[in-house]
Amino acid sequence: MINLRFFPSKGLAWYMAKLFLLRTLAVVGALVVILQTLDLLSESSKVLAHANNGDAELWRYVSLRLPQIVAFVLPFGALLGTLITLATLNQNSEVVSMKAAGLSAHQILAPLVLASLALAAVSYTFNERIVTRASMTLADWQDNDYGPVPRDTGLRPNVWVRYNEDLVLARQVRAAGARTELFNLTVFDRTGQTLQAIINADRAVREGNGWVATKVSRFDVASGQTSRAATMHWGDGLEPIQFTLAKVKADQQTFPTLKHSIEQLKASGRPTADLESGLWHKLSKPLSVILMPLLGGIAAFGLARSGQLLLRAVTGMALGFAFFVADNFSLAMGNFGAYPPLVAAWAPFLLFLLIGETVLIRTEE
Numbered sequence: 001m002i003n004l005r006f007f008p009s010k011g012l013a014w015y016m017a018k019l020f021l022l023r024t025l026a027v028v029g030a031l032v033v034i035l036q037t038l039d040l041l042s043e044s045s046k047v048l049a050h051a052n053n054g055d056a057e058l059w060r061y062v063s064l065r066l067p068q069i070v071a072f073v074l075p076f077g078a079l080l081g082t083l084i085t086l087a088t089l090n091q092n093s094e095v096v097s098m099k100a101a102g103l104s105a106h107q108i109l110a111p112l113v114l115a116s117l118a119l120a121a122v123s124y125t126f127n128e129r130i131v132t133r134a135s136m137t138l139a140d141w142q143d144n145d146y147g148p149v150p151r152d153t154g155l156r157p158n159v160w161v162r163y164n165e166d167l168v169l170a171r172q173v174r175a176a177g178a179r180t181e182l183f184n185l186t187v188f189d190r191t192g193q194t195l196q197a198i199i200n201a202d203r204a205v206r207e208g209n210g211w212v213a214t215k216v217s218r219f220d221v222a223s224g225q226t227s228r229a230a231t232m233h234w235g236d237g238l239e240p241i242q243f244t245l246a247k248v249k250a251d252q253q254t255f256p257t258l259k260h261s262i263e264q265l266k267a268s269g270r271p272t273a274d275l276e277s278g279l280w281h282k283l284s285k286p287l288s289v290i291l292m293p294l295l296g297g298i299a300a301f302g303l304a305r306s307g308q309l310l311l312r313a314v315t316g317m318a319l320g321f322a323f324f325v326a327d328n329f330s331l332a333m334g335n336f337g338a339y340p341p342l343v344a345a346w347a348p349f350l351l352f353l354l355i356g357e358t359v360l361i362r363t364e365e
Contacts, residue, residue: 017115024081031073064138067131078289079320082296112293123286136252165190173243180240210236250278277334280345294356295319323352
């Protein structure tokens with residue numbers, strides 16, 4: 001008689017979850033040590049190339065790079081931990097005993113799925129609290145060739161903004177809220193995507209709901225004439241915050257911060273498809289850990305003495321790595337704008353969830 005309870009035995013559920021977590025953490029630890037060592041060997045020469053850098057800077061690099069590597073290998077570790085756990089249980093005929101006791105394939109894998117859900121929650125929190133900060137700090141350090149990072153002066157170079165149909169280029173922006181100043185400004189005045197005039201100004205400051213530009217020259221495309229003026233009022237409704245956004249990277253901001261940045265970028269007329277894909281991938285990537293027991297579950301079933309255990313383990317590994325390939329490909333398509341952001345982030349997860357369930361149901365039959 002089939003037991004319809006999802007967790008028929010607390011002791012058995014804890015036993016399987018503990019096996020899965022211990023093996024996953026062991027695999028993650030081994031992969032982190034290997035990848036961190038290789039990465040440090042390839043990057044140490046660049047770190048030490050700066051005159052004042054030494055052992056302390058190498059350890060600082062490790063401390064900043066380590067969170068990124070942990071976040072990267074966790075899904076792989078969950079896949080390999082699943083395969084090792086289930087193959088061992090199958091080899092020791094423990095899965096056969098569970099099936100004989102009336103447990104279904106879903107009930108056997110349920111403790112692993114629950115444990116992987118806990119791993120997904122830890123992964124999300126780790127990414128939001130630690131990885132984003134480490135990534136931002138490391139990127140700034142690398143941009144300065146591993147030398148001292150200069151203090152942020154509030155200056156932003158070469159900022160592009162869309163204002164209605166016009167395109168605006170401020171070659172230098174001094175960020176100070178309502179006192180934001182734009183220097184060496186160029187406005188491409190367009191109507192129906194047709195260029196009407198090119199306006200250049202030395203400086204623009206906020207006044208009322210718009211901006212006052214000084215030392216203005218206007219080139220009229222139709223007539224070919226250039227006119228000059230001391231000042232010009234321009235840009236009603238164009239907010240200063242649209243100029244003060246620094247370059248936004250999805251892996252360097254938390255989910256709420258990135259969502260707010262995307263809203264601001266949209267208001268300034270900048271493309272945000274890649275950032276929106278990265279935003280939703282912040283949720284789908286940790287949840288990918290949940291797929292690993294389903295994709296690797298094929299290794300648990302079938303008689304070990306039939307000689308197909310290795311083939312089943314390889315098949316489970318192939319399914320897992322196929323997911324990682326599809327996930328990276330879909331995210332790349334989202335960054336290029338070929339896929340909508342939600343599709344780019346969630347389509348591989350849903351597709352391989354269906355594949356894993358299909359394999360499991362066929363195993364039941």
